[in-house]
Amino acid sequence: MAGGGGFPSRGVWRRPALRWVDVLVAAALIALLYGLLRLAPGLNAPFLPNQAPGTVSTDPANLPYYAVRSLLRMFAALVASVLFTFVYATAAARVRRLEKVLLPVLDILQSVPVLAFLSVTVTAFINLFPGSALGLECASIFAVFTAMAWNMTFAFYASLMSQPRELDEASRVMRLTKWQRFWRLDVPSGMIPLVWNGMMSFGGAWFFLAASESISVLGHHYALPGMGSYAAAAIAAGNLGQVGIAIAVMVVMVIGVNVLFWRPLVAWSERFRVEESEAAERPRSSVLDLLRRSSVPALLGRPLRPVGAALDRGTRVFGLAEHPLARPAARERTGDVFFAGAVAALVVYGAWQALDYVHSTIGLGEFGHALWLGAVTFARVLVLLAVATVVWVPIGVWIGMNPKVTRYAQPVVQVLASFPANFVFPFATAFFVAAGISLNFGAVLLMALGAQWYILFNVIAGASAVPSDLREAMTGFGVTGRLRWRAFILPAIFPYYVTGGITAAGGAWNASIVAEVVDYGSHHLAATGLGAYITDATGSGDFPKILVGITVMSLYVVALNRLFWRRLYRLAETRYAI
Structure with missing residues (x-):
């Protein structure tokens, strides 16, 4: 058995030997499937609305x-x-x-x-x-x-x-x-x-x-x-x-x-990522390295390859990936007119029906009250954005422009941004009650706990994306202090700050729903604002007020986006894009 011309089957017998990586990945998948199967009965449990536990x-x-x-x-x-x-x-x-x-x-x-x-x-x-x-x-x-x-x-x-x-x-x-x-x-x-x-x-x-x-x-x-x-x-x-x-x-x-x-x-x-030079600091993951070393993902994906090939062949009958640029301009304009007219008619009809419903129930004067409450919440959003900008932009730039700091700080920021801030609301509420602080002011802090991280996260991403040759050029020219911030740092992070700002503003409006009405034990705190208005209307099932509150909040957010944030987006694309 030991001599002769060799045994070509040896390599074949060695290849399928299980490795500890494959065993670990397979065990994790089996545990995941087992957990899903155990959870399935609870998802379809008997349920009667009148007897549902509160x-x-x-x-x-x-x-x-x-x-x-x-x-x-x-x-x-x-x-x-x-x-x-x-x-x-x-x-x-x-x-x-x-x-x-x-x-x-x-x-x-x-x-x-x-x-x-x-x-x-x-x-x-x-x-x-x-x-x-x-x-x-x-x-x-x-x-x-x-x-x-x-x-x-x-x-x-x-x-x-x-x-x-x-x-x-x-x-x-x-x-x-x-x-x-x-x-x-x-x-x-x-x-x-x-x-x-x-x-x-x-x-x-x-x-x-x-x-x-x-x-x-x-x-x-x-x-x-x-x-x-x-x-x-x-x-x-x-x-x-x-x-x-x-x-x-x-x-x-x-x-x-x-x-x-x-x-x-x-x-x-x-x-x-499409770039000419490789980044000095690339994200690493031990879990991804483990999956890449295992053959289990490839084995699971192998049966899907014929399906993908069949879809590639079958979708050819629906045409190629060509842009419809060859249509006559006159035909395009005619089609656009009819399409815009149909959409406008639907919008007008829907708005008319909504206004008629509100008029016949609580009266159109409710819009004036909701607009005033929206202005109060809007003031809180502005204060939040201003304070978050002053506090987190310098910190985000410091983290993003120092690769060693980024490596350790970015996971911490991700955890802070992911943590549900309303879980700490009871502690904040207890502090407000003990200190005698009105929720009209404290609501800004509660909204900030959930919205401020968008600005920090995006500023870190923007500062990290600044090319190293630009940083070296600024250092070589001796640009420091206020001039460095005004001529280099702020223009470089501006597009990312705009993205973070618009996301933080939207998050703040949504957070007002839970931040303007807070319950903790026997304490019930309510602030004056549109968020509290919608929360009360939703809890009592008052559909006309829910409709009014949603409409007014949508008007504020869309108007802010169109009149302010979209203009900043265009400015970022045309003047401050690297």
Whole structure:
């Protein structure tokens, strides 16, 4: 057996030997599937709205189960947000007539608070799945979805509109179908902004976890097992110890999700970066290195390859990835007129019906009261943006322009941005009560706890993206102090600051819903503002006031975006783009 011409089968027998990496990855996948199967019965449990529990147990022994249920809702909403982003952003970018409608609609949707969606969708989902808790689960997931989807959609749309012309022409020369172009050009070119904005949106959605799991709407209160409902029950009982335990578990969850999911995804997305020189500091992930060393992902993906090839061949009958640029101009103008007229007619009809409904119930004078409350909340938003800018821009620049500091500080910032700030509201409320501070002023601090991180996060990203040769040139020319800030640093980070500012402003408006009305034990604090107005109307099921509040908040947000932030965007693109 030892002699002869050798045994070519030796290599074959060695190859399939299991490695510890493969065993570890396979065990993790099996554990994940087992956990999902164990959770499935609870998602479809019997449910009767009139007998639904209004609270959950605050026994700390239930926290692991609650944590897994909350994570499942968050990731289900993330999957739905990605699918929505792909469809909506692609339609807006590729169909010119739809773009004129879809973008303003998206602008309005991102200004509508989460509670407003809940007031409309909870009853609909419960009726869609009668007798089952799946309806309430879907309503909760949809509420989280509304906190994630809009920012991701804007980011992917921007990447589609800014694709290099050379890549666009290459896709036509290669005669790619629309399906092939989407997966081989559109998704890879938009992967980095999609991942980073997905991470920010996921972090922002934690903020509304309590509102989506402990739902007070239309005079009813429903509670789903989860970290948000646990925190809401502990806050209502005034038990700061249990709130502290919930905060500790949330910190572990947020760090775990960042280490096991977002950091590997960020490091993986770097393969899609298009640049002439390699970055000195690239994101690293031990989890991603582990997956790359394992053969399990390749084995799982192998059966899907024939499916992908069949889709590539089958979609060729729907045409190639060509832009419809050959239509006659006169025909385009005629079609645009009819399309704009049809859309305008629908908008006018919808607005007329809404105004008639409000007029016949509470009267149109309610709009004046809501506009005044909106002005009060708007003042809080402005104060928040001003203070956050002064505090976090210098810190963000310092972190972003020092690679060693960035390596350690960026994960900390991600955790802070992802942590649901309303979990610490009870401690802030106790401080306000003890110090005699009115919530009219304290609401600014509570709103800032959830919104300020967008500015810091984007400024860090902008400072990190400044080319090193520009920094060296400024140092070589001896540009320091105020001149360095005015001529170099502020122009360099301006586009990123605008993105952070518009996101922080939108987050502040949404945060006003939970920051202007705070309950802790026997204490009930309410501020004067539009957020408190919408919260009270949603809890009592007052549909006319809900409609008025949503309309006024949408008007403020859209007007602020159109008159201020969009102009700053154009300024950033034309004057301060590197």
